Amino acid sequence: MSGKERLPVTGAQGDLLRLVATGQAESRAELARLSGLAASSVSLRVEELRDAGLLVEEGSGTSRGGRRPRRLRLSPSAGVLTVADLGAHHVRLGLLDLSGTPLAVQEREADITAGPEAVLDWLADAFDDLLETHAPPGVPLRGVGTGIPGPVDPATGRVVGPSRMPGWNNFPVADHLRARYDLPVLVENDANLMAVGEARSWPGADNLMVLKAGTGIGCGVVVNGRLHRGRGAAGDISHVRVRTDSSIVCACGHRDCLEAYASGAALQAALAEAGITIERPADIVGLVDDAVPEATSLVRTAGRMIGEVLTVLVNFFNPDVIAVGGSLAAAEPLIASIRAAVYERCLPLATRELEIAPARAGQDAALLGGGALLLDAVL
Amino acid sequence: MSGKERLPVTGAQGDLLRLVATGQAESRAELARLSGLAASSVSLRVEELRDAGLLVEEGSGTSRGGRRPRRLRLSPSAGVLTVADLGAHHVRLGLLDLSGTPLAVQEREADITAGPEAVLDWLADAFDDLLETHAPPGVPLRGVGTGIPGPVDPATGRVVGPSRMPGWNNFPVADHLRARYDLPVLVENDANLMAVGEARSWPGADNLMVLKAGTGIGCGVVVNGRLHRGRGAAGDISHVRVRTDSSIVCACGHRDCLEAYASGAALQAALAEAGITIERPADIVGLVDDAVPEATSLVRTAGRMIGEVLTVLVNFFNPDVIAVGGSLAAAEPLIASIRAAVYERCLPLATRELEIAPARAGQDAALLGGGALLLDAVL
């Protein structure tokens, strides 16, 4: 019977379930190696999880020179999660299984300026629709989550100091959703969700920066495998002052902010001044592909500026990976000039094994990130 | 009998000992609250630690409305640590108890250019002297550690890519010390040790940046209460490019590095060009105190430049605290202009509860940091 109920696991069971759900372990032996529990303890707990219908055995794994392991999988009936990636004018909805695999994804129009109550109630209705139409029968909902296009205080689940989101400041998004769902609830900044989602595509990398080069400029940070939130604004580099010959006042009121020069919106405005009109910043990629000189030049300059800001951060943080996403990421000169700026000015030790590359997780990065963080909340 | 032996504790015992040694807990009830163990488990393990001579009961604590707790202390005979803060021309030696409290501190001349074998053998001899002359009788040495004025690979304990340290690149410092001491060994960058030491003076702050404004410019980073090492060069901001009207080539070969303008050495050179000769960068503080205009102006400019670099990092990292140490920290205009630059250009959310202040831990910050990290190594 489909419904909503919290996952009935405790302590070590939750740790083991997480290892299987995240794809890190597929056998009892792997669970023992990764969890630190003795093989006997793993065996007992796995039996309990199987009895609870949360894990299943499915075929055999590969021999490592001895007996083949019995492969463990998350049971399809273990549960589902509903997650949203809320933007200013759209929302991407996902129904995921507990391992974060999308079962259904929908894109819908939305309007953040309608205010939090209206938007969140609409979102909850959309979640319910998604469940009714796509959830496998009898599989319970275990948690709900949403990304917000503004900073979120991690302690309270409230939006703090957003721009261009009237009515949202200090709104208790998490509590509002909890009033409707007696389940674990996740509320997180969208750039942070994207960073968590992207990190899953870089196994072995513990320290990442995930850049979003789109209409605006955002950045999510993963430190030692965990999302770094700071006070809810960590990673925000859009208002860093850049070196430039001219001087532009940013919408925030300061001069020479990075996003006043290097964001998609800024590039679109600069192209318009050069007589080239496009509908949306993503169209710049096509212009660059067509070798329109003004577009390529502007993208290179933007890449250089972003790269110069990143050099400070790379020296400071020593990340393993800088993944560049967002609608401008497909413009190859952007990443090339980011690389040039970073490799030229950074300490060799800091860049020796640094990889600067296009993001791998695609459009569902934020949903996947939401699923990963929500799994932690439900276990 | 004085000697050298590893701490004989396992699992939960080590966790509890650490809580007492770091001053976080003074009673069984506090240990239960902080460790997550049941009160009965704590009682059993504390009994074992008392029987092993590692913890003692000492008087009573304050009642919280019920029975007074029995106060627990680290036993003075639990052990000692020897730690060094190695600089280019000096070394600061410390004999600490397991809680990191200095029992003896000595300052000695040293010469890093003598090469690693000579310096480290001399250091080990100095450690042995310190033990013989200052260790309480019968208290065993439990670990040794040293700070290095260059980047250290956390995985191997080797120096990587140091400047002005001939012979040290790739030298296995940790292994060299382990050949002499069959005990836990710590090797770490000196700015990182200072950061860990300083963090202890800011209870409640989980994310700190500890700036060292001295002859050079260094920075250590603590994320979620733990030192962030990156690849061994995390926090290095001295070669970040700054905005300036002039153009100076740094010793590293790049132009306009922060340390070419804002380090104590750079300020000393600029003062010499203005006809003001000082012996060492620390003398700048006296000039500022005496209101020498050239000195004050240079320090303000340095503070502004450092502050501008810090704005990028504050937006990115959202620290709770920026502590400024090093020989120039006592120049009040330095911190004032750092604050001005940061508060002017940073996101309000990022600076709302940020504290920018002089470092609190004093000259022994690196030794205290070494003691804290070494305690983790021996437990």
Place this chain on the structure above:
DNA sequence: CGCTCTATCTTCGATATCGAAGGAAGTAGA
């Protein structure tokens, strides 16, 4: 001053986990 409630710590049976040993089923080499 006596009573009630709170906090600390101990005792003890129940439960979780460990560690050693062993069974089952692989691989590799002679």
Place this chain on the structure above:
DNA sequence: TCTACTTCCTTCGATATCGAAGATAGAGCG
């Protein structure tokens, strides 16, 4: 093809930890 070794997983007694109950000694209030 057989043997030896490796790997996976289970069994079982030992050990660690939990949770409930109780003893002890405080504080606070009538």
